[in-house]
Amino acid sequence: MEPQATHQLLNRVTQQLKPASADSTTPAGDNTASKQPSVEQKEAINQIFELFRFNYHNQFLKAFPDHDTLIMAKRLWSRLLVDYRGDVIMRAAEKAVKESGWLPNVHEVVARCDIADVLGLPDPHRAYMEACRAPSPKQEYRWSHPAVYYAGRASDWFFLANNIEEVAYPVFKRNYEILLRRLQNGEDIQMEIAPALPEQIERPLPREQQQQRLQQLKSLL
Template identity: 35%
Template sequence: MLFARFKAIYTHKFASAYSTTEEVKLAKREWAIALKGFQEPLLAYAVERTKERFAWPPTISEFLSVIQTAYKAYGLPEPRQAYMEACGCRHNPQENRWSHAAVYFAGSETGWHYLSTEDERTTRPIFEKHYTRLVDKVINGEKLVIPKPVMIEDKSAPVLDDLLNDLSKQLNLTESEIAPHLYYMYKTKGTKIRVLYRERAQEALKALGYSGHLPH
């Protein structure tokens, strides 16, 4: 596709650059190696910009430089920079101010844990595969929006406040004196640690005169 576009754009200049069938064959192989991984939308964008910048068919180096301008035109970091950004923010991805949403989604699809535990040789090709696909979406006009973190409502808070108030009245103690005994309520329900802390709290409050049963 690329050479057909160049031939149509540069006509006799293209023929002068690649005068024999063998030269075209060798050139296509080198271009294929250099452009491996780049998808159609990004290449099409680069071809359009190439027409504006070059009077003669571009070299591989020149064409790659045009591709880099495509990233900048859409506010995208180039793949290497995107990978480094994702690795640097892999521990708290939703708290980071990303240079572009495509970096976040490429990291998410690669796997934040995977980026944290495997080396660059393993993770970078996978990340760049996802990133390149997302870049194509951006160039095609798709808007990527990073989801906002969902805040989980702490439903234990009202229960804890009521319990503190009740115990304070029953035992004639301040809430600050009782609060340490109710630490277990901040632990996940059903876990062994919550059960253990509740039992200790029950015994301690019983010694203070509490005859009721603490909530599980």
């Protein structure tokens, strides 16, 4: 391919994908450039483009007028969506199609890759409220999903019950999102979650208060 033609091709693909580079919701701290898409993810990308071709025929042909443009776009989408499982990507694309009369760009698909929503789980705040309101014994409560219970357990039931939302919710949200990632990756959500490093070291409670707190914890289980 001639250099000028290559430059024009890159410009076309970049224009179609431009919103994604400025405001992607891909999890912070992940180096997507070092990851390679799996076979499942590549198949999902191919299915997405076929879905778009069928639903946005004229817009699709305008955005991807030739084979080289289409291949380059698929490669870029694969890199930008590498943090999400194939079925999550596919459902996010289907959701984008249902909600838009215009050809979605990769940014709009990434924005819909909400793992909790795709997997049918409550969002973090709804899960937090469920964990706080669930009666004891916690193990016998009919949870909307086991991940809510394990996130509450990892956060410490006593801690959730005795702290305001401003303090307790960030802890629960962190643990819940860890479990969502495990679900996404097909991992065991029953494994213990390592506690976050404290911002400051607290002094141990006196022995009497420790025993009292232990009794309170037992009543919550």
